[in-house]
Amino acid sequence: MDNLLNYYNKNAQLFFDSTYRVEMNTLYQPFLRYLKENAFILDLGCGSGRDSLAFKNKGYTVEAIDSSEELVKKAVILSGVHVKHASFYDLKERNKYDGIWACASLLHCKRERLPEVLERIFKSLKLNGICYMSFKYGERDREVEGRSFTDLNEDQANDLLKGNKKWLLLQQWVSNDQRSDHVHEWLNIIVKKISD
Template sequence: MTLEYYQRHAQDFFSTTVNVDMASLYHPFLQHIPERGRILDAGCGSGRDSKAFLEKGYQVDAFDASSEMVSLASQHTGLGVKQMTFSDINDVERYDGIWCCASLLHVSAEELPDVMSKLARALKTGGTWYVSFKYGETERVKDGRHFTDLTEQGLEKLIAPLTDIVLINNWKTIDKRPDRDEMWLNALLQKRA
């Protein structure tokens, strides 16, 4: 369902998100990533964030589930963006940083624990992981897309089984797109030894 949405609306989604200024979200994440560190942009959408990280000198791997989004993101970034889902992640201790901006929210509440475990495994010890979810406590379908919303308590419950992952910080923001006023939960996680 969600994948079909992005296949059909890839160009519109690209156009409305590619130029959104995310600098205020990059800063808290990147201060924890070593110079030239390797970042995974997981569910990269337009490739906007991948391109920003590349321009700052980081090594970037990116993927998206939608072949249409992969094509647009590859063109935009010059990267070989992979077509895959969160379930396909099998890297171990590969990334200094993992960036999940408005992507994990499309994973069902039932599948989220397994996906979080796969991402945690892919993060190097000492690595930092950014996640964002629409703020709330519901699982819902809106305009052909599935959303799993989280509050601070929901996020804490989600990461509790990940014994090597700690919450560094969480904060709320208003949607960065000019025509939106939704509330978002942002969080920085870190993998400890």
């Protein structure tokens, strides 16, 4: 995790500049359709703050967290929402959020810790709460420029979610990168908390 944080702290401006203007409405809509007006959303691993700002502008109550101190500063300035300096490993809330948006953040979670982090997300959601998460499409763990990635495909996602009767898989689909200069495919997953 130290290498990852060093990368994002050192390259915060570059990362911010390359992400904060990316058009994400085609990904927001499948998530937001399950949420009521004025829902309370946690942007889990908010990066530049782009999505926090978008949700706030759509009338939702938003909190955010990110593990990079430098990105937290930038996200606060861009979005104007409360951004906590923390990791998804630190999530401790209970029955607090209507929705959790984990866009391109859990891909930095160690594969063996994904069940633990999903349990933290589960506990943080209210009953019938919705979680969106996305991973780079693939099946392996890899490192790029000091950043570790946990890629996921449909079978791995199903293995991760199966056996947990508290989650209902609402949608799962593969999409292209929203950035025109990137060629990655993404696995998008939306789940609902259906019991405590």
